[in-house]
Amino acid sequence: MSEPLILRLVASSVSVANMAGRIIRDILKTGDLGIVEKGLNDLQTEADRNAQKCIVSSLMKAFPDVAIIGEETLDYSDVNPDWITMDQDADVLKHAGSIPDDLKNISAKDICIWVDPLDGTAEFTQGLLDHVTVLIGIAVKEKAVAGVIYQPYYNYQNGPQAELGRTIWGIVGLGAFGFEQVKPPAKERIITTTRSHMDGAVKGAIDACQPTKILRVGGAGHKVLLLIEGKAHAYLFASPGCKKWDTCAPEAVLHAMGGKLTDVNGNFYQYHSGVKLRNDGGTLATCLFEDHPWYLSKMPEAIRCTLKSK
Numbered sequence: 076m077s078e079p080l081i082l083r084l085v086a087s088s089v090s091v092a093n094m095a096g097r098i099i100r101d102i103l104k105t106g107d108l109g110i111v112e113k114g115l116n117d118l119q120t121e122a123d124r125n126a127q128k129c130i131v132s133s134l135m136k137a138f139p140d141v142a143i144i145g146e147e148t149l150d151y152s153d154v155n156p157d158w159i160t161m162d163q164d165a166d167v168l169k170h171a172g173s174i175p176d177d178l179k180n181i182s183a184k185d186i187c188i189w190v191d192p193l194d195g196t197a198e199f200t201q202g203l204l205d206h207v208t209v210l211i212g213i214a215v216k217e218k219a220v221a222g223v224i225y226q227p228y229y230n231y232q233n234g235p236q237a238e239l240g241r242t243i244w245g246i247v248g249l250g251a252f253g254f255e256q257v258k259p260p261a262k263e264r265i266i267t268t269t270r271s272h273m274d275g276a277v278k279g280a281i282d283a284c285q286p287t288k289i290l291r292v293g294g295a296g297h298k299v300l301l302l303i304e305g306k307a308h309a310y311l312f313a314s315p316g317c318k319k320w321d322t323c324a325p326e327a328v329l330h331a332m333g334g335k336l337t338d339v340n341g342n343f344y345q346y347h348s349g350v351k352l353r354n355d356g357g358t359l360a361t362c363l364f365e366d367h368p369w370y371l372s373k374m375p376e377a378i379r380c381t382l383k384s385k
């Protein structure tokens with residue numbers, strides 16, 4: 076009998092995220108990023124385009140009845156056949172006996188896959204390579220239930236011989252894998268936030284939490300990696316900048332390991348295929364779910380009102 080659909084989706088997503096990571100690294104090696112300005116402070120490179128072509132074409136072929144939404148608007152008529160993979164990661168498939176009951180019998184029509192082929196594009200163009208992640212989030216009905224975060228330049232500080240890349244994945248109710256879970260330092264309050272889009276509201280919300288340290292880094296995926304590895308206590312971005320493809324995979328991985336991601340009013344985002352793309356309510360994520368209410372209680376009233384999710 077074949078493995079449960081949720082596991083096959085995650086196993087395919089892990090394999091295709093690894094291939095997308097190789098595509099990203101190959102483009103950087105050419106030295107020509109093919110940068111297009113989609114809008115103000117909003118870049119797209121050949122790596123974003125080709126990585127998404129690889130991910131969406133592969134997943135569409137493997138799961139033709141599932142909705143897939145990617146960040147980039149693309150023409151899929153010229154996809155390189157070498158970028159289409161039907162591989163399924165064997166280590167993921169080993170978990171077939173531990174799937175939580177509510178995910179055992181999901182239906183393809185209830186699934187939406189959210190793809191950010193390259194999260195941290197600005198940082199990629201600036202050489203801040205560890206900020207880059209490939210994000211594939213899987214939602215069943217409105218809930219983010221599984222996610223893959225592939226970090227293509229993990230280890231790059233260790234020199235040219237170092238093996239690059241790592242895969243983190245999780246399923247809510249099963250667990251999260253591919254990293255060492257470390258609790259954040261008890262006597263500190265480290266908050267990670269945007270490096271590129273700081274404004275009065277973002278700063279006001281952070282200041283209200285009286286952090287001992289602020290880590291300004293790129294990418295929703297990278298910021299959630301800082302949480303799950305205990306390098307930050309909270310990810311706070313009191314701005315409607317993130318989209319559903321930024322938060323679906325990170326939210327699922329975080330929830331799978333005991334953290335929590337909501338808007339700044341404490342509401343969960345919804346991820347069914349008809350939902351609004353923009354996360355109007357901002358982002359508050361904590362690596363320990365029990366810390367979440369404290370951060371919510373510190374949100375200034377004016378910011379909570381402005382960022383009411385619509």
Ligand SMILES: Nc1ncnc2c1ncn2[C@@H]1O[C@H](COP(=O)(O)OS(=O)(=O)O)[C@@H](OP(=O)(O)O)[C@H]1O
Nearest residue numbers: 193194195196269270271272293294295314316317
């Ligand atoms: N309109 C608007 N207002 C405020 N902030 C915005 C806006 N659009 C994008 N952003 C922030 O820009 C960062 C990069 O966006 P993306 O994650 O969409 O980019 S990408 O995946 O790298 O292409 C990301 O912030 P970082 O957290 O610094 O990565 C987004 O939250």
Ligand SMILES: [Mg+2]
Nearest residue numbers: 117118146196
């Ligand atoms: Mg982008």
Ligand SMILES: [Mg+2]
Nearest residue numbers: 191194195321
């Ligand atoms: Mg993104």
Ligand SMILES: [Mg+2]
Nearest residue numbers: 146191193194
């Ligand atoms: Mg992107």
